[in-house]
Amino acid sequence: MAVIGAGLAGCTLARALADAGHDVTVLDKARGPGGRLSTRRVEPQGWTFDHGAVALGARAPAWRQALAGWAAQGAVAAWSPRLAPDSVQPLDGAALWVGLPGMAGLCRHLLHGQTDARPLELLARHQVLALERDADGRWWLPVQRDEAAPLDGEARAAALPQAPRCGPYDTVVLSLPPAQAASLLDPWRADWAHEARSTVLRPAWSLMAVVDDGPDAPDWALAWPADGPLAVLARDDVKPGRAMHPGQQRWVIQATADWSAQHLADRPEAVADALVAAAGRWLGPRRWLHTSAHRWAYATSVRAMVSPERRARWDAALGLGLCGEALGGGGAEGAWASAQAAAAVSGAAGS
Template sequence: MKGARMRVAVVGAGIAGAACARALADAGHAVQVFDKSRGVGGRMSTRRVTSVAGADAVLGLDHGTPGFAAVGADFLGFVEEGQRAGLLARWTPRLAPHSAALQGGAMWVATPDMPALCRALLMDLPLHTLCTVDGVRRSGAMWSIESAGVTVADGFDAVALAIPPQQAAVLLGVHRPDWAVRAQAVPMLPVWVLMGITDAPASGGDWHLAQPASGPLALVLRNDAKPARAALAAQAQWVVHATPDWTGAHLDTPPDQVQALLQAALADCVGGALAWRFAAVHRWLYATLAAVSGDEQTDGAHACAGAWWDVGTGLGVCGDALAGGGVEGAWRSGRALAALVTAGANGDRA
């Protein structure tokens, strides 16, 4: 039937899932979104710090994606629309000596925190947080969503998996074992992240972003220099990404030891000891894409611009790893899957 309205479950509320859900809803489909976290955003995450040495300010440390570039004309148009709506701001940080120049000299950040963009895309859609999806079941022509072995929602015509490929592989195994193998093989790399607040450094220069050429650190940011972030006098807010190689070598190191090692590396980077008021670490197991592989056509499925879609069963996969990585890749992949779902609802099986 042309123009059929489908019920679609989207698993994952990061930028890929949010973009997919928004495009599906705008096309007239009924969408429900499920995510294991207490909020949305996925790797576009912000850690809130509510008490630092008696300060009343609520501070946000963007410990996931620190910012992103916009390259393609379609994504740039989306970003500029977000800027006009007050959701995105362009940031041109002062670079530390010997740091590689940013593409275009700037990056985009969501305001007032990184999850804000996903919140805006999902604001009027049914959202189930703190719901770890551990099964998707197909009975007849309909899908159900399971969490902790219990059916939490059913009656869906289609399911879109917008989660890291290794996590999607677990859900795909029963229905598309060939996809499960492909997803498991996607080369995603882990990253340890240190976030914290210190007294303002006595040395190290007046810079906002450093990309050390060697050592354990890949990226050092002054988070309080970003647009729409709260700043406190005589304090500095840091977000520090370890390199994937260093992270891999310390993947199972206790967090307190990782924190101490990264704090020492940051002190070396700024040229002196730092007085810490707050510090924490977070391990992203699937933080970045190691390499990009093409989407080869598979039997019974359509692949288009970085999304997998099985029109026969109503099962799809999207995410940054399928479209070159990063926020732009995630957005592009989510929208591509939504287009494939809509085409299937309209009877286009080619």
């Protein structure tokens, strides 16, 4: 079986299928698992930033139970940050959780971190260019390998004839942002592709920053602004399991979806300057020791593909499936719920 995409949904699905006795290969174009549960490391200082999801909320009992289980295994920890004055209360007071030692640690744990679990294969730096099916109904996946820029459109089509193939697989499940999944689905399930293209995911700019920790520095660790260009300010170095650097504070500051969409094509340097200026209201006059910006093209679901009865898509005749946060209702909890649904329907297929 092949799972395309190593974010939380893909890793959750892969682990469930492997534990059910299937041989599973996970392919992802990035250098490691995580997706939006990502951690950036800056050398030589050793600064780390959870520049995707800054924390995980937990509402549904089953999701809270899963997080508690991972906490017992050392993959996540509860986080109770002090909120900034005038901050919007996050998640109606629900507990927050963070991956260990960074947010991507949860996905790594799902794939490889359980010593007694059935092993599975991760093919990182493998961008799947198309889905091909042979006369026997087995799937072959042409890929671009290494860290080259992702291919799309005409460049993808031109690379296909010479691309190496991974496979064969009896079953393939896509766990990708809908816009990326649509082009792979077109030849096989045009209705799923149309549904995916109708799904709206909005971008987000993230600022990774290090500031001085002087006597007038903020003594809080999380803010959810009620208005303005900023969506969240989270202090990374006070989360459980993170290293602290004397005299410094590490922050991830994320813009709202509206602001990010308006500045989608801006240079990262210009975005960083704008977010630094906006953060001044919250952090006060600071000495900025490091700033860098990262753009997430597919960050938040506005209109999702979710329905309570169909948190995943499955075509038994093709051995083809689809899951992800847009199907599950958005966010990490939605990604996990969709993966659980996909495991239930695809797990009966042959390995």
